[in-house]
Amino acid sequence: MVSKSARAALALVVLGVLVLASACGGSGQKLYLYNWTYYIPDDVIEDFERSHGVDVIVDSYSSNEEMYNKLVAGGSGYDIVVPSGDYVSIMIAEGLLKELDLSRVPNLANVDPSAIARIGFDPDNRYSVPFMMGAAGVSVNSSKAEGYAHSWSIFGDERLRGRMTMLDDMREVLGAALKFLGYSVNDVDPAHLEQARQVVESWKPNLVKFDAEAFAKSFASGEFWVVQGYAENVFLEYDEERRGEIDFFFPQEGMPMYLDSFCILSGAQNVDTAYQFIDYMLSPEIAARVSDYLMLPSPNVPARELMTVTPNYSFDDLAAGEFKEDLGLEGLKLYNKVWRQIRVGN
Secondary structure, X not given: OOOHHHHHHHHHHHHHHHHHHHHOOOOOEEXXXXXXXXXXXXXXXXHHHHHHOEEEEEEEEOOHHHHHHHHHOOOOOOOEEOOEHHHHHHHHHOOOEOOOOHHHOHHHHHEOHHHHHOOOOOOOOOOOEEEEEEEOEEEEEOOOOXXXXXXXXXXXXXXXXXXXXXXXXXXXXXXXXXXXXXXXXXXXXXXXXXXXXXXXXXXXXXXXXXXXXOHHHHHHHOOOOEEEEOHHHHHHOOOHHHHXXXXXXXXXXXXXXXXXXXXXXXXXXXXXXXHXXXXXXXXXXXXHHHHHHHOOOOOEHHHHOOOOOOOOOOHHHHOOEXXXXXXXXXXXXXXXXXXXXXXXXX
């Protein structure tokens, strides 16, 4: 039989464990976030965990296609996902997203109205809350390459053969080729897409591979000299003293743009916590920390005054960009067919 003193001591131990667990965020609440690689700094996630007593479990993806294919193949259990606009449309149509109660996201008021006005994929933000806006461009190691134009034509430069990669992303690569030809990134004309396919096929012998995952690391190591990709990925791989080597540009012909948004999945189990997280991410202080980390301009107006890092480009630099929109079912089938021909030759 356990003595009263022993029972009292045991009770104190149990109480201490419970208090410690509570202080460490061990309330049992969880949030499952499926997000782009590199997109939110760890300390921002950790601060949310501490302030809300929540464990955030993060999985990452490197393209919209990867994210979408995992979800439709049965990858369940996530609460929040961060798709680009064209995939927001697709996911709305397929019933994958929960309609939002925007009264629970008061910090949405911080997002620049001019950014919201450009949204065609979810005009009233019924299913999505804008997070970051930007575009993939081209990074060149200026210590290795010279005499090139700020154009998509760089991928046709045979002098750089074996030192270049493009994204393993159908919309980004075909969008680049379509812009190079003077067409819209959302063009679904079969003749124009055939021309775009031929352009990419002419670039392909100069490319090492299509890569959406490790291009930034390989660029920073000196393996690749020219990569299509996101500035934030590339600059994060460089020590500050070496960043002068990077010539990042948006090609003069224009480029596909993205607006990535927070969405709650229709099967989310932690909806209340999801709303808390989204509103937290749109608070000025947190939005400024994210933009400083990514070195990107912020669509969050009050956050701009709090930023301490100069972005790698401004919203004015995106003037020649064009948002990727939903292609429709037949358009998507056509793009998939063209991309498959490029990637595997049939």
